[in-house]
Amino acid sequence: VEDIEPAFEALYVGCYDRMVRLARLTSADTVPADEIVQDAFLQLLRAWPRVENPVAYLRVAVLNGCRSWGRRRSVAARRRGEPPPSWTVLDGDAVAVRDALAVLSPRQRAAVVLRYFEDLPEAEIAAILRCRPGTVKSLLSRSMARLRGALDDG
């Protein structure tokens, strides 16, 4: 730990919680968000000298980790005894949003969270999701339509 740059440690302290929340917002509850985020930080640490934008790198690593987990869990032995995330009492909007997110595809969900939770511009979302900005616009448009329906129904 002594060899780790203070800048990395500061980033870890400052961004860890938000990255876990990003992972949980973009994924199903069964995804082990903490482990994915820890793995992302380890990836970042290994790549630290050459990474220009550590936060952007982390976002991509976290989202890739969530996606990989989705693939992995169907073929690997399921992790047993995974404790569910602990929640405090959610207000009405939070409950509605949580339930509404479930109607979105993983890609739509990621686009919505990156736009409305991380407040990223469409160009940056496109870079993270590796698609064209126009595709992000379309993803968001369709996602919002589905969310409106789900929230209105709720």
Added chain:
Amino acid sequence: MDEFEDRLRRGLSHYAAAMRVARPPLGDLVSGPAPFARPSQARRRVVAGLALAATAVTVVAAMQLRSTTTEPDEARIDTSPETPQRSAGASPNCPPRTATDGIVATGQIGDGRTWEVQVSGVPPAVRTALRVDGIEVGAGYHDQISWATVVNQGFLMWHLEASTDGVLVSGEVPRSAAWAEVGLADGRAVTLCPTGVPGIEPVAYVGGGISGQVDVAEVAVFDRDGRQLAHARVDQIPVESGEPYGLGFSVQLDRELVPLPLEGDEWPSVDRDEMTVLASGQLPNGEWRLLAGAEEDVVAYTVDLPGSAEVAGSTGTEETLFTGARWHINWVDGRHFVSGLTRADVTTVVVGMDDGSTVEVQTVDGSAVGLEGRLFAMPLPEGAAPTNWDARTADGTVVEGADGVADAFAEVTQPNVGTALPVRAAT
């Protein structure tokens, strides 16, 4: 900001704030075991999306490379076509090369395993396959939209496949390119010579294999005057460490140096809202839907699957839709899901299993949405092991079929993994 967006932001914020997060001390993270006990066996996986052509390209990487005794730090540069020697600042001597058989590069990697990159198809339905010892370990497919992003927008498709044997790299370069360079994280660079494929314009292809554990940092493409025509940083794309991976990424052309055929005209797509639901059904976790639509001369069909980020389908003109891989296999709710496009005279699609049983589905007419063909979609029974797949007319005549059915289905056994098979006319 409209009221709904405000409500969404507020809800997300409250939802996130309610999550309890326990951050471990950094020391525990760094000194402790790897959070994931990564399986050591090779696995099949889907490349995490091609860069700017992601929506239109299906990339399936079937990593089947066995472990070798290659020392991790012993990186041996091994490329083919042969790597020209060159001194700093000098152009390598890459002779003009054309591959009539589509094999644009070949060589050896690891402890003598043979690899090759083969390009096939007719634009826009161009397919690039990477093979090791004859086994396909990765492939990229173009369709109308993704090809348009190459030729109209200059986003070249490149592909990395890594394993304990080393790294295979392949990519598109403009026909005016003289060579490409793959820069490694340790500062070395591998030079690759382009090879053209008859009938596939305006790009040529490069491929190379690098033995041992290496990190690719960047790729660049140059013309004969040494001007950099295209470039991409690869080390800014996180990959999963410690396991085989495949990575698709785009390399942006400098459009000042390489004129593009259509100067940025993006191929129109079909707005999803304009599509019509032609068939639907219920799976344990939700509804699946087959949709199709047309806009001007572009036709699209797609299948929505519950809980899946991957959708089957294709977009193109009448002609190109029929030249590409058009029978799709996906995995949803613990079973295979098949869908696709057939000739207009097909009424039934039949999937035969290894136990001799068959499952069939009636096709639906696509002409109502401007598609001169018929479409089908259906889930297969759980545990089904298909071995053949064909399409039949009303009198039972088999008029279309697919090859490699058993292998293709065997590759698709988890959510968010899909593949598509080309269709041949029955003889």
